[in-house]
Amino acid sequence: MANGGGGGGSSGGGGGGGGGSSLRMSSNIHANHLSLDASSSSSSSSSSSSSSSSSVHEPKMDALIIPVTMEVPCDSRGQRMWWAFLASSMVTFFGGLFIILLWRTLKYLWTVCCHCGGKTKEAQKINNGSSQADGTLKPVDEKEETVAAEVGWMTSVKDWAGVMISAQTLTGRVLVVLVFALSIGALVIYFIDSSNPIESCQNFYKDFTLQIDMAFNVFFLLYFGLRFIAANDKLWFWLEVNSVVDFFTVPPVFVSVYLNRSWLGLRFLRALRLIQFSEILQFLNILKTSNSIKLVNLLSIFISTWLTAAGFIHLVENSGDPWENFQNNQALTYWECVYLLMVTMSTVGYGDVYAKTTLGRLFMVFFILGGLAMFASYVPEIIELIGNRKKYGGSYSAVSGRKHIVVCGHITLESVSNFLKDFLHKDRDDVNVEIVFLHNISPNLELEALFKRHFTQVEFYQGSVLNPHDLARVKIESADACLILANKYCADPDAEDASNIMRVISIKNYHPKIRIITQMLQYHNKAHLLNIPSWNWKEGDDAICLAELKLGFIAQSCLAQGLSTMLANLFSMRSFIKIEEDTWQKYYLEGVSNEMYTEYLSSAFVGLSFPTVCELCFVKLKLLMIAIEYKSANRESRILINPGNHLKIQEGTLGFFIASDAKEVKRAFFYCKACHDDITDPKRIKKCGCKRPKMSIYKRMRRACCFDCGRSERDCSCMSGRVRGNMDTLERAFPLSSVSVNDCSTSFRAFEDEQPSTLSPKKKQRNGGMRNSPSSSPKLMRHDPLLIPGNDQIDNMDSNVKKYDSTGMFHWCAPKAIEKVILTRSEAAMTVLSGHVVVCIFGDVSSALIGLRNLVMPLRASNFHYHELKHIVFVGSIEYLKREWETLHNFPKVSILPGTPLSRADLRAVNINLCDMCVILSANQNNIDDTSLQDKECILASLNIKSMQFDDSIGVLQANSQGFTPPGMDRSSPDNSPVHGMLRQPSITTGVNIPIITELVNDTNVQFLDQDDDDDPDTELYLTQPFACGTAFAVSVLDSLMSATYFNDNILTLIRTLVTGGATPELEALIAEENALRGGYSTPQTLANRDRCRVAQLALLDGPFADLGDGGCYGDLFCKALKTYNMLCFGIYRLRDAHLSTPSQCTKRYVITNPPYEFELVPTDLIFCLMQFDHNAGQSRASLSHSSHSSQSSSKKSSSVHSIPSTANRPNRPKSRESRDKQNRKEMVYR
Template sequence: MATWNASQSIFNSMSNIIENPHSKSHPVMASNGESLFIPVTMEVPCDNQGTRMWWAFLASSMVTFFGGLFIILVWRTFKYLWTVCCHCGGKNKDAQKVVNAASSQVTDGDYKQTDDKEETAAPGVVEVGWMTSVKDWAGVMISAQTLTGRVLVVTVFALSIGALMIYFIDSSNPIETCQNFYKDFTLQIDMAFNIFFLLYFGLRFIAANDKLWFWLEVNSVVDFFTVPPVFVSVYLNRSWLGLRFLRALRLIQFSEILQFLNILKTSNSIKLVNLCSIFISTWLTAAGFIHLVENSGDPWRNFENSQDLSYWECVYLLMVTMSTVGYGDVYAKTTLGRLFMVFFILGGLAMFASYVPEIIELIGNRKKYGGSYSAVSGRKHIVVCGHITLESVSNFLKDFLHKDRDDVNVEIVFLHNISPNLELEALFKRHFTQVEFYQGSVLNPHDLARVKIESADACLILANKYCADPDAEDASNIMRVISIKNYHPKIRIITQMLQYHNKAHLLNIPSWNWKEGDDAICLAELKLGFIAQSCLAQGLSTMLANLFSMRSFIKIEEDTWQKYYLEGVSNEMYTEYLSSAFVGLSFPAVCELCFVKLKLLMIAIEFKSEKGESRSRKRIIINPGNHVKIKEGTLGFFIASDAKEVKRAFFYCKACHDDITDPKRIKKCACKRLIYSKMSTRKRLIQACCMGCSEIDCSCMSGTLRSNMGTLEQAFPISPVSVNDFSTSLRGFEDEQPSALSPKKKQRNGGMRQSPNSSPNMMRHDPLLMTGNDQIDNMDSSSVKRYDSTGMFHWCPAKELDKVLLTRSEAAMTVLSGHVVVCIFGDMTSALIGVRNLVMPLRASNFHYHELKHIVFVGSLDYLKREWETLHNFPKVSILPGTPLSRADLRAVNINLCDMCVILSANQNNIDDTSLQDKECILASLNIKSMQFDDSIGLLQANSQGFTPPGMERSSPDNSPVHGVARQASITTGANIPIITELVNDSNVQFLDQDDDDDPDTELYLTQPFACGTAFAVSVLDSLMSATYFNDNILTLIRTLVTGGATPELEALIAEENALRGGYSTPQTLANRDRCRVAQLALYDGPFADLGDGGCYGDLYCKALKTYNMLCFGIYRLRDAHLSTPSQCTKRYVITNPPYEFELVPTDLIFCLMQFDHNASQSRASLSHSSHSSHSSSKKSSSVTSILHTASANRQNRVKARDSRDKQKTNRMGQEKKWYTDETENTYPRNIQIKPMSTHMANQINQYKSTSSLIPPIREVEDEC
């Protein structure tokens, strides 16, 4: 009866459920009066009784897990017992038999001798091998060692994430629902995924070495509680959400998958992904458990305390719980949920407190500049590395991106291992369109790949010029070169080097090739070379430094020295191919045409000596003279203010532009000559190649090109030259085509001498054809070595240090004069500065021996001992041990009679305070300027009477005012001594001159000491990096002008022996002496005196070029020459490339490139007599003031002089065509009369000492300007 009542109550309850379908759960009254809640969904009713089957799903997982665990334990137990109790002895015997059988087979060589027992054991061995191979195959499949394995691992992970997504979708449904497998699409997909997981589980099981530990792995537990319930769902046609959230634990392997795909490579990225994946997987898994128990309720309470929570609400609950915030809007109601939260909050809080800060730290410490460069199509990029600081980068960008260059379509990529500071970062942002920065090291191939070094146009390496250890800095840069060349051998590298001797290490790099554009800019070599050139022509260092630096034009209206100086500063060095209109003309004729017509100053050309376009077969010839004829495709070197101006040399056409007076109107024209110059690149290269062929019908030219070439050669006779290994010296010239000049005229015009045995094509300066006096001067036949093996420098056998040491008394008795005093600070611990680079330009072989200036070093003997190894092969070098701060030492070397005083320091980089780095040089400079001396005129007068003390004889033609003023000048104050001081910190230049008004923030090139050539800083050489990149010939030209003849061949020789090697004089080595040099031309007296007082610079340029083959390129003018009143100031400043109409004054000194003088020795005797006459007449010379008044009176007659010159210029315009194309008919020898010069006037023009000899007249006459 009770049973029937219970059944009736259940039936009534079901009826109520049917009538009220919206009710989620309804109580069913039991017989004892208690209500039982059974959650039922009416969309898919479970069954008529309302029973739940969650236990079946859970039981399938538990049985699988524990059943398998039991089987594994039983198997391992039986295996252990079988091995220990029954099979131990037999196994040992079998092992012993196998060993004995193997040994017997090896010994007897009979592999067929086997026992029966061994044969019976063989099947066992085969069976083990088969199992092992299967196990290995399964291990390879799951370890991602092959492509198939990687695909399998990635697929399993992707399917696990897919199964987790299906769980997220199903979590919106009730925990348990009845579903039809054939109609539920998500269940079908989940079934397919789990079948794949089951197969993968089998592979993992086979590959596992320890089955027990494999069974307890996290991934195995995930499979136990997710795979079997799917099969139960298919069987029962119902679904239980259950523990499917465990699939979230697969996210822990996310970092491994990314490593398999080669996405994660760095330790920080791997660690970051690991932390994030563990945190997220734990978070999602815990949220899934809370979702299960809160929506199901407690089983022991008949699930009556359940609550509706979505999965994402549970995710929110876990996050606020881990973060200890606990808002209370969502919380756990079930006992299981609260118990889980108790334990989870302990681990979750610890994980949140440790993982989250570490994740944030890794993200925060992630390199801001750790990306990769994306190359832009059609745009080149360069990589800049090394010493990357605000100063070095700003100087580099200012010069590289200067507006005077053509459109710079190059992107600059900086690579440095330290992130930039705020100032440097702001600089990068200001140039963001052309500059990018990446953090990394060129020593790391991965970082080189990031900046696309293989596609870069070049790699530039900057050096730290202010480092304490220059050798260590050079070693670092050499290692950078090695790393870059090892990664990409073909990349072009331009690197800065601090020490000259370290350049030799670059030659040890197999892929280093200077012929392909690799260059090393040695700062010590160039710095000391610039200073050495200032010893020969004061102010030249400033002029050359301004030429390769990009400076903007600053216009000043006031008539001050800054106005003229800044006009010259705006000039730079450019290169451009010469127009076809110049083909066949001599170099001086082209220079004159460019200067007068095009307003361009050409100083050198690039000459192709042989066939081909290889860089190694091209030579740079500086002011070669009138025997060089221009070829098609010749590259010219110009000094101009803008790259657009230099285009005139390429566009010039004689037919179209001959009558144009405004050079700005010279642009492209459509005449045949321009069409010829605009031919295809291939044809132009072929023509340039075939210009060196002697046959018109050479095989490398087509018929059309041969006909064009024939026409050209008939119109313009070409005289190709042959150039020696040195880029600026000439050995001989061979005319490949018959010249239009007669042999007699050719001899007159070229000054060539022919011997019966000589070729008619031999050059006039052939060493075999020298005059008798030249041969006496060069007694370098087979017995005497006076030059090094290359013939570039004067050489002498190595001398011991003791033989060149001077005491104060010995120096005073020597009575040094016209010498160079080098004051150097250093000690035993100082880094070597390479004084050899200062001496080599002063010992260049294009000076005659009697023209060499004596060099006296004043400094610490301990330091100079270390430098002496590189100096002992140079003649006329002495050392006075002492200190440059000692006035007694300075007076002993007659510093008041020196041609130049150089102040150097090897201790500059050992001081941290930049303001004190130059303290020694500044103190020495101020010490010399404050010294007072007795009147030296008495010595000069004694010289005229023949009572000159030993060492004071001046029989050299250097006293000629043609190239400079008289040497022996009266100096009574140290302020008039020519000094050049090396500085490290540019701002310290303000301390050198106490009477200037330079602001401390003024740029170095705008300061008075730098403009006057009395200060030089290594920072000005930074511009050479960008200049070399845009035109590698610029560095070759600068090095040629500065070093006196250093070549790659010479550097290789020095790398072998670290010293110059003496060589016997041969015609080839003696020919190397025939190269031009820099000198200064005085206008007060001599053949150019008529132009010195009010003449124009253009007339001087033309006269010097046509008469003496001297190429003028600047003026060294008194600072106060523009003032109408006389001034006692002897300071001078540099004016680069003045315009044609620039007015000259008598005290100007003209920078010029003069030819080597083979006849200098002939005039020594006669000049000695004239020198005595000059000094004897100086007794009656007038004062400086009277001379300046006389010059002022002469200025009153300038109007008449200008009128006469205008008439001459009018007549000259009609003859310009003849100047440029024809040789003069009449020739006669020129005789230059040297007039005496007063010593007071010499004092007025800064006691400038001459650097060269008497100009030999060229035996050809052209119209005067």
């Protein structure tokens, strides 16, 4: 036995089998010899004991002198058993293949042989069935039912197996994923065993990896059975790659258990399972895009082929060639083979590792052909797919405690920089909002650099909002809002609006509750947003129509020149630029730093009238409050601009302020009369620690009464004892209700009808100057005199004449044909137009419509009396104006002169030197690619007008300006004659002095409007002289409205109220139905809508404020105008060279927004003010004709500059300034 073991060792050394011996093999051989020696020593005598002992020492010597090499076999006879493992796989494969082919052959022969007999039996069965009608057919039916039952059973099993191996159900998906995971586990075990010899002895009960591999292969065998049962074509199933893998990996494991040895063999074929990796990822819903699926497919095929080929080289090189008796083997690790195949595929071939066996070299010949082709085709495609992967294709990770918004649409360097400049401005409160941009085109280098500069608050993702997957990536469901930017310079505005509407539909379809703020180019396209079911402007959804607001700003400049610049600066965030020199830029930039903010008013203002609170905020807090939010009894809110002294402030009233910083506006919320009454520095007004006691209703009324009367509470006797008793009774009845105060002289009966309001929670407020609201809501009781019309208003309620539209917000007339308003050049010259608005429009039959209705509507607002309406004359192509006329034919006093704005004859025919404003618009701006030429028509028209000269003799036709007269004053009295306060317009002899406002597309083109200014071409638009003077307007200034609307949704409502003349969501819905205004009869409700504030300019040259015009303080003017006429001043329109000591011939003016109290006035200043509606102004003009071509009315020049008539000739004029102010205050209280 010992000799046999030694012979085996020598035999193994000469044979050099495919596997070398390990230390574990040596120990096993040693243990076997020890066991044999023990048995012989127990059965023999002492003489045999020595021989047994020598036999024991002999194998020990063999174990010591034989080195541990691959040539040491684990078989005692030195035999290699690799053929047994390979034979098990080959027998299984070819045996099964033979059985399948044999079954198919027999089935085919049975079908051919029994075809005729089957037909005969079927015919006989049919004949028997037709001839017998009773029980003879029953045994046949039972047999058929049995066969059918058997077929159904087999089919159900097959279907069950098919469901189990498919990924259509959860069980199938789990099983498929589990099989793949176990295949990778078996491949890992192969990697571990590849460090051992190719063939080695392993005890199944002691080798842990063999046990795991056995368990895996038992599972693979069961899964193979399921696949075999579910297969429709058994032959093709037998030849599948996965089946071949199972044939050469599963049977050898069972042979290993039987022989107690392991052969590495073809287990590397498990790497072919990696080809299914992409399918597994698709089952798990990880791969969704075609590019990702293709990339994973290429990688899995490349890697699986690479690893499989490396396994074959590892097998043949470590085993050797069989015909060489395995003598030419070489020791290579598996990973060296992997390296060898990579350098072979890449045609590098360093030569440090190469194949020595004939089988290895033969395999390498064929592998080079296929591997090189695969490497040359797969690798470049893989690199291309990886390189084309979206750099910004990740998903947004929300940060706890931080909101985020999604910005999409037109994402360019210009639009993004303008948006970020305003959104992240330092004047806002700390903006704890992250901005996520989503666009389907990757950013260019400049835009990418901009994102990197704001990386802490800005992220960019590549995708489309039309794709729900991309919406999920940016977490649109948790976003605070979604902002959609429009391309203002596109050639087809309707197509751009359609794109943005589709974006809104996609976003709302994905998440209906998301708040959306979108830019729209055309006004008529806003109607399509109303068709979206989840679109709700009450929940914060807003559409910023650029055409509507742009033309609205320009229209307001026709009423008060320079107002467009002031409003644009108010709703844009501008940093303060300090200038030491005493120039016009110094005062202009001080006003530019002001913005619009909102804040809730302190309880210290409760019970006070709006003018009183406004004066207190301006004088004490250095804040300008221009409006408040009014909530009616049905909880509908609206914005009231300078509502007047009949309205009292209640708890939780939201105020609109003009200030330079959001922190300054907080003074209105922190103000406490007890703590801050004696503070003169407004910066010291901060939150105090005192508890503000709630005043009774009587004390609130008494305090408001005494404040208005100017007396102390002890001396004021307005509140009688009866009223006080009634207030106490009312307070006991409703201790928690907030009852409004009407007037100090109103009896208690006015309060008996008031119902306590149910306090509702405040709407959500955002950053940027807004604070969380107090616990109560404002309930402002407004007793509008128009709700109970007087005699003069009853006269206007003519049941047969429609003077206003159905909402009462605009003047209206019956539709007129365009032929009736067309003027020839001679007719226009004979009309002698004066005080009118000339609109120069460039456009043709193919131009995009700009929506002239938005320009006309503010000029036809119903808070103007009919005789105050300025005549509008359009000069342009009749083909273009015919397309616009459908939206204009319901407005009075509109005429058309066919021609061109570049024709001086046409301009002279419409008396452009006598107009109040000349507006230059173009509908052809976006049809030119060169940005510098987009405004060529408007610039040429502006320069053409400025170079014209006029004869002074036409000035005799000018009439006096129809200025504003305070309510209650008779216009026919001698005190109101032109001699006393009416401002005469100077005659214009040169076109430079004609008031012009020009619309521009490209901001840099503003340098061409004024040839005498020194503006740098790189200067921002708001810093240029034409913009500061109000003679140029660009739509780019409206970009800031996106961020302003997000932070405060009331801002957009305030803008619309100011510039559109009263457009409301209800009116937009009506226009969406009919595309035109509908006339309506005058009712108390519609006439009440006329009582709203409007913007005008007040002249200081003459009138009751003339004494303040020469060196007076702006604060004194503010208080006097507010107390006397309820007029709210908010800016100055000053001559450019007014600061110079020497007189200047320049007539240019610039805008000063919200000057401080001590700002010095000059006589030539024009004051921007918010005027109350004058109920009596229309009575003295009742005889005026409503004809738009009345020569009497058209010969009068209705200037936008309003003068207050002087009170110098009144018989009861007070002698001193103090007594005059006291008299004015008394008139205001009792009026």
